[in-house]
Amino acid sequence: DGGITQSPKYLFRKEGQNVxxxxxxxxxxxxxxxxxxxxxxxxxxxxxxQIVNDFQKxxxxxxxxxxxxxxxxFPLTVTSAQKNPTAFYLCASSIRGNLxxxxxxxxxxxxxxxx
Amino acid sequence: AQSVSQHNHHVILxxxxxxxxxxxxxxxxxxxxxxxxxxxxxxxxxxxxxxxxDPLVKxxxxxxxxxxxxxxxxxxxxxxxQWSDTAEYFCAVMNTGRRALTFGSGTRLQVQP
Numbered sequence: 001d002g003g004i005t006q007s008p009k010y011l012f013r014k015e016g017q018n019v020x021x022x023x024x025x026x027x028x029x030x031x032x033x034x035x036x037x038x039x040x041x042x043x044x045x046x047x048x049x050q051i052v053n054d055f056q057k058x059x060x061x062x063x064x065x066x067x068x069x070x071x072x073x074f075p076l077t078v079t080s081a082q083k084n085p086t087a088f089y090l091c092a093s094s095i096r097g098n099l100x101x102x103x104x105x106x107x108x109x110x111x112x113x114x115x
Numbered sequence: 116a117q118s119v120s121q122h123n124h125h126v127i128l129x130x131x132x133x134x135x136x137x138x139x140x141x142x143x144x145x146x147x148x149x150x151x152x153x154x155x156x157x158x159x160x161x162x163x164x165x166x167x168x169d170p171l172v173k174x175x176x177x178x179x180x181x182x183x184x185x186x187x188x189x190x191x192x193x194x195x196x197q198w199s200d201t202a203e204y205f206c207a208v209m210n211t212g213r214r215a216l217t218f219g220s221g222t223r224l225q226v227q228p
Contacts, residue, residue, distance in 0.1 A: 033215055040124070042205055042218035043159075050214065058215060090159060094214070102147075102214055106159040 003027065004107035006091050011112045013078065013085055021076045021110045023091035030096035032074035033104065036060060037088040046089075049074055050096055078112060086114050117142040119206050121219035128196050129227050136191040136222050138180075138206030147209035148189040149216065150180055154202045162204070165189065176200070198228045 004025045013019045023032065031050045035043040045058030049068040063082025068074055074093075078085045088111050092104040118141040128134060140146060150162040163174025170182040180191045189206060203223050207216040 031214060035216075035218075040220055042119075042121075042220040043207075043216070044218070045215050048213060048215050056213065096214075102209070103149075103161055103164065104216060105161075106151075108158050 004091055004093055004105060006089075006107035006110050008110060009108070011110055012115050013112060014115050016080045018077055018079050019085075019112070021078070021089055021091075021112070023074045023076065023107060025072055025074075025091075025093045025105075025107075027093055027105065028071075029093035029105075030071065031094045031102075032068070033092040033094075034058070034064075034066065034074070034076045035090045035092065037090055037109070043090060046076065085112055087112060117208050117210055117217045119208055119217055119219035121204075121206055121222050123222045124220070125223045125225070127225045127227065130198055131195050132226075134191070134193040134196045134200070134224070136204055136206075136224070138189045138191065138219060139187050140189065140206075140208045141187065142208060145211065147211065148180075148182060149207040149209070150174065150178070150189075150191050151205045151207060151218075152202050153205070153221075159205070162191070196224075196226050198226050200224060201226045 007022045033048045034046040037043045047066045049055035065077045090109045091107045094104045120139045122137045148165045152162045153159045165172045165182045173179045203221050205221045206219040
């Protein structure tokens with residue numbers, strides 16, 4: 001089955017700890033995205049990557065870091081600098097060409113909580 | 116910066132009632148608009164999209180949306196809702212430069228049998 005796999009489904013972070021959320025896609029998509037979902041605020045863009053070895057900050061990048069070493073993988077690290085990390089994190093991917101085909105497909109999400 | 120407003124935060128309807136969810140965006144240039152739906156426990160999935168052409172677009176499960184440029188609106192409609200339409204609905208606009216989405220805050224729809 002083609003799709004986007006996020007793991008783990010649930011994650012708990014201790015004070016001062018960095019944690020990494022995994023996102024893998026087998027859709028052969030060039031572009032990948034990370035969003036954060038909070039109740040009543042919709043989804044907000046954290047980081048995005050249009051191509052391997054390149055990524056850009058989104059609207060709320062502070063306290064997060066990413067890497068894009070492989071086309072199919074776009075892990076997100078929530079660092080200790082992120083003071084309010086409790087949220088639902090969604091990864092998405094899309095092709096990079098024609099805008100009309102630039103539809104984002106989403107993973108099932110990771111729910112991060114602070115202990 | 117682009118922004119998207121969804122004014123209905125929580126809507127409760129009875130089955131067979133008609134639905135209209137409001138969406139307004141704040142970008143004056145060329146826009147690409149989307150409605151996504153998140154059913155309980157499921158992935159966020161695309162309902163419908165508008166890129167160009169006919170301003171009335173049809174999506175899955177009987178949903179449609181109308182792009183009204185003069186009103187900066189992209190409202191979602193369905194003539195007769197079902198209990199299975201209970202979900203959260205998100206309107207989004209694409210930033211054509213970075214090709215990422217700006218989402219509204221979402222509308223939680225509850226359909227009562």
